[in-house]
Amino acid sequence: MKTTRFGVSMKDSLLEKFDRLIEKKTYPNRSEAIRDLIRKAIVEDEWESSDETVITAFIMVFDHHKRELSRSLLRKEHSWSGEIMATLHIHLDKDNCLEAKIIRGNIGEVRKFCDNLASMKGVKFARLVPAATGKEFR
Numbered sequence: 001m002k003t004t005r006f007g008v009s010m011k012d013s014l015l016e017k018f019d020r021l022i023e024k025k026t027y028p029n030r031s032e033a034i035r036d037l038i039r040k041a042i043v044e045d046e047w048e049s050s051d052e053t054v055i056t057a058f059i060m061v062f063d064h065h066k067r068e069l070s071r072s073l074l075r076k077e078h079s080w081s082g083e084i085m086a087t088l089h090i091h092l093d094k095d096n097c098l099e100a101k102i103i104r105g106n107i108g109e110v111r112k113f114c115d116n117l118a119s120m121k122g123v124k125f126a127r128l129v130p131a132a133t134g135k136e137f138r
């Protein structure tokens, strides 16, 4: 496959920050770091603009003492029509639980469902991670 070189202009201060990031993430050079960022942006766009079925990982940390949270979570999961393929539950400490769910479904519906879970009282952290098929790279 043909490779093209191109120049990128940016302020020194931004480049310095980028170089520190490259070092921290142990990229071998700027080109590899930029390629990786571009790939990530393409995968995210593919995922966001898809109306096909996507697979996502949803991660949440919550306080299981919070009244009604555990029951409400179960109720929401049972009444949702989408597909939760797997749930991993870890008791982080005496107060907090971490759950990672692998969810398959239409992106709009999955996002709405996960936003609903994330907004429950007692949820301390929640993130929906795209796991695109990466068909752009085949």
Ligand code: NI
Pocket (backbone or CB within 6 Å): 064, 089, 090, 091, 092, 096, 097, 098
């Ligand atoms: Ni737990």
